[in-house]
Amino acid sequence: MPIKFENVSYVYSKGTPMEKQALSCVDLEILEGEFLALVGRTGCGKSTLVQHLNALLNPTQGTVYIDSFVNSADKKKRDKKTHPLRKNVGLVFQFPEYQLFEETVVKDVAFGPKNFGDDKETALAKAREALLRVGLDESFFERSPFELSGGEKRRVAIAGVLAMNPKYLVVDEPTAGLDPAGAKEMMDLFRNVHQSGTTVILVTHDMDLVLAYCSDVIVLDHGKVVKTCKPVDLFGDDVTQYSLQQPMLFDFAKSLGEKGYSFDAATLRDVSSLAKQIAQGRKK
Amino acid sequence: MNNFALGKYVPYDTWVHRLDARVKIIAVIMLMVAVFFPLSTWSMTLLVQGTLLVLISVILACTKTPLHSILTSLRSLWVMVLFLLLIYILVPKAENTLGIAWSVNGWTVYWDSFAEAARIVVRLVMMIMLAMALTSSTKPLDLTYALQWYFTPLKVIRFPAEEFAMTISIALRFIPTLLEDALRVMRAQSSRGVDFAHGRLSKRIVGLTSLIVPLFVSSFIRSEELANAMECRCYDPRGKRTRYRKLRFHWGDLVAFLFAGAVMAGVIVLSALHVDLFALMGIVAL
Ligand SMILES: Nc1ncnc2c1ncn2[C@@H]1O[C@H](COP(=O)(O)OP(=O)(O)OP(=O)(O)O)[C@@H](O)[C@H]1O
Ligand SMILES: [Mg+2]
Numbered sequence: 286m287p288i289k290f291e292n293v294s295y296v297y298s299k300g301t302p303m304e305k306q307a308l309s310c311v312d313l314e315i316l317e318g319e320f321l322a323l324v325g326r327t328g329c330g331k332s333t334l335v336q337h338l339n340a341l342l343n344p345t346q347g348t349v350y351i352d353s354f355v356n357s358a359d360k361k362k363r364d365k366k367t368h369p370l371r372k373n374v375g376l377v378f379q380f381p382e383y384q385l386f387e388e389t390v391v392k393d394v395a396f397g398p399k400n401f402g403d404d405k406e407t408a409l410a411k412a413r414e415a416l417l418r419v420g421l422d423e424s425f426f427e428r429s430p431f432e433l434s435g436g437e438k439r440r441v442a443i444a445g446v447l448a449m450n451p452k453y454l455v456v457d458e459p460t461a462g463l464d465p466a467g468a469k470e471m472m473d474l475f476r477n478v479h480q481s482g483t484t485v486i487l488v489t490h491d492m493d494l495v496l497a498y499c500s501d502v503i504v505l506d507h508g509k510v511v512k513t514c515k516p517v518d519l520f521g522d523d524v525t526q527y528s529l530q531q532p533m534l535f536d537f538a539k540s541l542g543e544k545g546y547s548f549d550a551a552t553l554r555d556v557s558s559l560a561k562q563i564a565q566g567r568k569k
Numbered sequence: 570m571n572n573f574a575l576g577k578y579v580p581y582d583t584w585v586h587r588l589d590a591r592v593k594i595i596a597v598i599m600l601m602v603a604v605f606f607p608l609s610t611w612s613m614t615l616l617v618q619g620t621l622l623v624l625i626s627v628i629l630a631c632t633k634t635p636l637h638s639i640l641t642s643l644r645s646l647w648v649m650v651l652f653l654l655l656i657y658i659l660v661p662k663a664e665n666t667l668g669i670a671w672s673v674n675g676w677t678v679y680w681d682s683f684a685e686a687a688r689i690v691v692r693l694v695m696m697i698m699l700a701m702a703l704t705s706s707t708k709p710l711d712l713t714y715a716l717q718w719y720f721t722p723l724k725v726i727r728f729p730a731e732e733f734a735m736t737i738s739i740a741l742r743f744i745p746t747l748l749e750d751a752l753r754v755m756r757a758q759s760s761r762g763v764d765f766a767h768g769r770l771s772k773r774i775v776g777l778t779s780l781i782v783p784l785f786v787s788s789f790i791r792s793e794e795l796a797n798a799m800e801c802r803c804y805d806p807r808g809k810r811t812r813y814r815k816l817r818f819h820w821g822d823l824v825a826f827l828f829a830g831a832v833m834a835g836v837i838v839l840s841a842l843h844v845d846l847f848a849l850m851g852i853v854a855l
Contacts, residue, residue, distance in 0.1 A: 300635075302579065372762065383787055384754055386778060386783050397762055400763055449762070
């Protein structure tokens with residue numbers, strides 16, 4: 286049981302007039318090896334939820350289990366040592382480009398590994414590897430992170446978490462504000478990371494990405510889990526009630542279906558899989 | 570990280586919240602004067618400061634500030650309290666009204682030293698409580714407007730009251746934003762393994778840099794954006810400005826003002842005339 290939420294609620298500013306219930310009675314499980322999408326309308330509690338994975342937030346009620354770590358509302362049951370947990374769960378925040386601070390890119394990326402006990406050389410080696418993985422070559426290593434473009438900064442920040450080699454990688458809206466090509470590269474990177482054995486949890490508003498990349502999806506609405514399923518099953522239903530949009534591909538397939546084509550929705554993932562089905566239908 | 574009790578406005582709707590900000594400022598100043606006026610004897614000090622402490626606690630309770638938040642802000646002060654106590658005990662004092670606490674080889678410590686230290690601590694607590702009552706019940710913007718109102722007469726000597734108020738209100742406006750930024754960067758760095766609370770000093774300093782540098786960067790970016798936005802809206806520091814929300818003076822404000830004034834006047838009279846109520850009543854006290 287890698288990650289498990291048991292009846293988790295979270296309330297911001299409890300006991301003041303600004304009190305705000307962000308999560309209510311969340312029950313969910315995340316298995317090892319999943320590429321999980323966490324979706325839902327703005328303000329539904331996604332970012333709040335992922336911060337529980339890292340013990341940055343402690344539940345107001347209920348318990349979160351992350352492997353052997355217990356993050357509970359009950360102070361006595363809660364594990365105190367967060368260091369090992371944070372090495373295991375790499376969390377990339379929304380707009381991570383604001384967390385850079387070192388003089389050079391490579392030093393900034395090495396910061397995480399160094400904090401988790403690597404010596405300088407090992408940390409720098411890991412940093413270089415992570416930077417190459419996110420698509421930044423040697424020419425970036427010695428530059429100051431402050432003179433990079435927004436997208437490049439974000440890559441550096443993501444490399445900073447990848448360099449820690451986490452078992453779970455949690456990314457909060459990594460593609461927001463990137464150009465389409467950059468977004469695709471970013472997602473291919475996460476697929477790559479996932480294939481090398483990391484469990485990836487992706488928070489996003491882009492349903493095309495969910496369909497194309499994710500193995501599972503959890504829909505949150507007003508702080509509650511309203512659906513846990515495979516992406517294709519989600520889009521079979523009416524998703525506008527959760528303020529979500531059908532992926533373009535599904536819309537397209539649907540109108541083709543109305544014109545007499547038949548599709549097997551279960552294998553629909555991206556443009557090429559749709560094209561394949563169309564071609565096969567024609568041959569029949 | 571969330572114990573910034575001082576300076577955080579909490580939007581309740583109590584009578585303290587509804588008071589005019591100008592009155593609240595002047596009332597707080599008057600009560601502070603009352604707190605800091607020395608009295609002739611210890612028994613009078615105990616009586617007057619005790620009454621003030623009760624009064625201020627009641628006011629603070631009226632703003633719905635949880636009283637235990639005072640303890641939180643005091644926690645950071647206990648080093649100072651200890652230090653004070655030490656100084657008062659080590660430095661010999663001539664006056665002896667309360668008797669000798671101990672006398673070792675000519676090193677004599679009177680109970681007065683302890684009383685003195687206690688008095689300072691109690692005063693400090695009252696001051697913090699007053700400041701808390703003010704800031705938790707008044708919107709920062711109302712505070713600046715009130716300050717601006719007080720500074721307006723200084724325009725005669727070319728004091729830039731409006732620019733001053735604008736500067737302060739911008740600064741106040743950005744406190745929560747910067748705090749949020751700080752929390753965000755802190756969370757991000759904690760997930761990269763920084764431990765801000767424990768660990769070796771050198772590590773903690775690195776941790777702190779990882780917090781401060783991004784904060785500086787983002788506040789520079791913000792200030793530039795703000796300056797541009799103000800330019801685009803044709804902000805002119807010398808222009809005449811009108812205001813959407815006006816401060817208004819009500820009867821309740823007058824009552825509060827008179828009450829605080831009376832408290833201050835009372836304490837000043839007691840202090841200046843060396844009145845000893847206990848002696849007047851025929852009770853022999855210390
Ligand atoms: N620090 C905070 N204090 C008070 N309320 C907060 C705080 N952070 C978030 N909230 C509230 O909690 C709710 C959930 O916020 P959260 O950031 O988890 O949403 P989200 O699903 O990540 O939204 P988005 O898609 O916009 O990132 C929101 O209604 C928000 O207003
Ligand atoms: Mg979010």
